[in-house]
Amino acid sequence: MRPAxxxxxxxxxxxxxxxxxxxxxxxxxxxxxxxxxxxxxxxxWRGRASCADCEGIDAQLTLRRAGRMNEFILVETYYSxxxxxxxxxxxxxxxxxxxxxxxxxxxxxxSYALLPDGRLQATGAHxxxxxxxxxxxVPVSASKAP
Numbered sequence: 001m002r003p004a005x006x007x008x009x010x011x012x013x014x015x016x017x018x019x020x021x022x023x024x025x026x027x028x029x030x031x032x033x034x035x036x037x038x039x040x041x042x043x044x045w046r047g048r049a050s051c052a053d054c055e056g057i058d059a060q061l062t063l064r065r066a067g068r069m070n071e072f073i074l075v076e077t078y079y080s081x082x083x084x085x086x087x088x089x090x091x092x093x094x095x096x097x098x099x100x101x102x103x104x105x106x107x108x109x110x111s112y113a114l115l116p117d118g119r120l121q122a123t124g125a126h127x128x129x130x131x132x133x134x135x136x137x138v139p140v141s142a143s144k145a146p
Contacts, residue, residue: 034137036097037114038064041144043136045120055079061120061137063093063100070094072102099123112137 037043042064049057058077063070072093077084091104100120102110112120113129119136121130 008042012026037065037100038065039144041068043139044141049122049134049135051078051120053080055081058084059137061089061102071078074104 004059008065042062044063045059047059047062049059051057056079058079060075062073064072070093072089072091074089075086076089077086089102089104089108091102091106091108093100093102094100095114098114100112100114102108102112104110107126109126113123115121118139121129121136136138
């Protein structure tokens, strides 16, 4: 017959299990990327959002600035089963304070709040967040114009 585990070992096991459950959510994928929209160059964000009628939406947003030309490309992939359906939008962007507005060439309009840590949070037309728990796009790369 094996002896019962000591109370110290049981306490240690419970403490480790609780510590593992209290991990903080990960920050931006590359915290070294400090997005700035004020200079010429390119910044790319990525993220995955939940979806009411699909398994998720992967999004990649690229902003480019060259002088007075501000262009964006937004690629979204909607997943259903093993298939992904890709949609691409492009057009012009403008920033007003902490709000970023995308104006697609086909007439679409999207708004994002630029969060202090560099993430982008989708908002309504007037800057209010769409949902309190909505996923944000995380900066993944930035480069300056040559």
